[in-house]
Amino acid sequence: MPELPEVETVRHGLAELLPGRAVHSVGHIDSPKSFPNADADVKEFLIGAKVLYIKRRAKVLLIELDTKHTLVIHLKMTGQLVFRGETAFGAGHPNESLVGELPDRSTRVVMEFTDGSRLYFNDQRKFGWIKLMPTLEVPNIDFMKKVGPEPLEADFTAQQFAERFKRRAKTNIKAALLDQTVVAGVGNIYADESLWGAKIDPRRLVANVTDKEFELLYEELRAVMNLAIQKGGSTDRNYVSADGKRGSYLDFARVFRREGQACPRCGHVIEKIRHAGRGTHFCPICQK
């Protein structure tokens, strides 16, 4: 579910809501897998800790605490982080929220702050997780060491982008785009959308993609992700922002979840196939 634009939207929402609040208690409603830390660490470094900042790297959220510890959070496919304060967002604002009363049956962890507000970690499929670790150790996680550059950073160039793909020359361009060690944060939605924008067939071998095409793909990926952030991300069924709202990018999507509809560029019918292990949407005529 959440790709870079969705996680960035959650990060931005939490950054408005959490800093300055102190943790009062943490409840494991369900599934120790969702929050596997030893209780001793939680007691020592989480309970009583004050939230400093919320950061993001790739699709990972980082909640930095004043105990030199950080909550590292991955939402994977169906994770949600929803904040509820004194004025509940859910009740009375049905048009604002996709989630209702909390906790609900997919709530895995509840963090309560000293002012009574709460952060709910919901995750239908239980793939997501929260880990508490020393802030200085976060860069040493395997994932952090391997993950590629942030595609929206101002100093990330088209040349660097093209260069990153060389290691995956013998696979197809879609699988390479989804590879987090090539570029960070791209998932199935924005892979399909950016390949359509660059008029590249998702099945093409990386080795056969030209420099010119990489440059186009770079521009399209950044454009699509920036638009998605502006629209609060993409909500298919699960994803919501920190205040429980849907994202509206899919209203603007050109191919994702649009199989059977006309390609906005050439009018041919958009197809959906299974490719690189995932549902893949593309226009078989104008994506070469």
Place this chain on the structure above:
DNA sequence: CACTTGACCTGTCCGC
């Protein structure tokens, strides 16, 4: 090392 596939879970939707 590079590449592909299956596993992790729950829920939903589609065809019979």
Place this chain on the structure above:
DNA sequence: TGCGGACAGGTCAAGT
């Protein structure tokens, strides 16, 4: 209406 199977936005561990 019931039931089996496929599929869902992400990452790893295993396999070749």
